Amino acid sequence: MSPNCILERVASTKSTNDDLLARWRAGELIDPVARIAHEQTSGKGRAGRAWLSNPEDTLCFSLAYPFHKRPNELSGLSLVIGLAAISGIAATLGLSEDALHQQGLRLKWPNDLLLNNAKLGGILIEGGQSNPNSPTWMVIGLGLNLRNPALIEKDLEGQSSLKVAALDQLIPHQSTIPDAEFVWLKLIESFEKHLAQFEQHGFSYFKNSWERWDAFNGQSVCISGAGKDPIVGISSGVDDTGALLLKQHDKLIAIHAGDVSLRVQS
Numbered sequence: 001m002s003p004n005c006i007l008e009r010v011a012s013t014k015s016t017n018d019d020l021l022a023r024w025r026a027g028e029l030i031d032p033v034a035r036i037a038h039e040q041t042s043g044k045g046r047a048g049r050a051w052l053s054n055p056e057d058t059l060c061f062s063l064a065y066p067f068h069k070r071p072n073e074l075s076g077l078s079l080v081i082g083l084a085a086i087s088g089i090a091a092t093l094g095l096s097e098d099a100l101h102q103q104g105l106r107l108k109w110p111n112d113l114l115l116n117n118a119k120l121g122g123i124l125i126e127g128g129q130s131n132p133n134s135p136t137w138m139v140i141g142l143g144l145n146l147r148n149p150a151l152i153e154k155d156l157e158g159q160s161s162l163k164v165a166a167l168d169q170l171i172p173h174q175s176t177i178p179d180a181e182f183v184w185l186k187l188i189e190s191f192e193k194h195l196a197q198f199e200q201h202g203f204s205y206f207k208n209s210w211e212r213w214d215a216f217n218g219q220s221v222c223i224s225g226a227g228k229d230p231i232v233g234i235s236s237g238v239d240d241t242g243a244l245l246l247k248q249h250d251k252l253i254a255i256h257a258g259d260v261s262l263r264v265q266s
Helices: 016-025 077-093 097-102 149-155 180-201 203-213
Strands: 006-013 033-040 058-067 105-108 112-115 118-129 136-145 220-224 231-238 244-248 251-255 261-264
Touching (some): 006 016, 006 180, 016 033, 016 058, 016 136, 033 180, 058 180, 077 105, 077 112, 077 118, 077 136, 077 180, 077 203, 105 203, 136 180, 220 244, 231 251
Parallel strands (some): 006 033
Antiparallel strands (some): 033 058, 058 136, 105 112, 112 118, 118 136, 220 261
8 A cells, every 4th residue: 555545534424425526626636535434324426326334234435546647538437446446455354356257256347246147236436527737636435335235135125126236245154244444445455556557558458457347248138328318239348448349230330428237147
């Protein structure tokens, strides 16, 4: 972990992403800041959805990170964060990434972690550049289920049809997950390593790695976005910018939009 990353812990806040975004807009950010909340009362998911967090069972934090690139040069960032999360989980649990892959851990384009097609965690990235001469600050939020997936799923009843997974399903029954603080620090360490590589090389450096974890590669999927007709095709990996490649008949379509959802066709 870099010595200039500021670590902040709070008991409760509406949203760690909103807290850091407010500081960015006020011009108060200088060094990277990682902010964790024991409880988020108005946590956010993508496309304005609420992110439900049970304080004892979920980990919610945000990292404000400066890039010396324009926002349009940061395509694929959410996919890199997915890879960073997997690496951090492996370090946390003392397992190899191969072992996690064998147990069914996967990434869903563009920003979810799945365990055997149940949602383990979600990524939300916001931010931008206040002027052309300033860094691009991105606020990267991660919500990760630690334990009690059945209880989380019950709390979501009526809000989502998604199955829920938790980190404790990846370890033997007699073991317990490390405490949230340890998990958080391992994730931040992994985030910083991956972000430094992303800043230097761009997404193409990670493309092959991401495709290994792609939950739906080669499957028929439906892409739905706000106000657009659903698009059906065969999920066929990603391009060098992190756009999803969808095969329709004999042509490939690149899907760039950040507000799409991906689900396997029944």
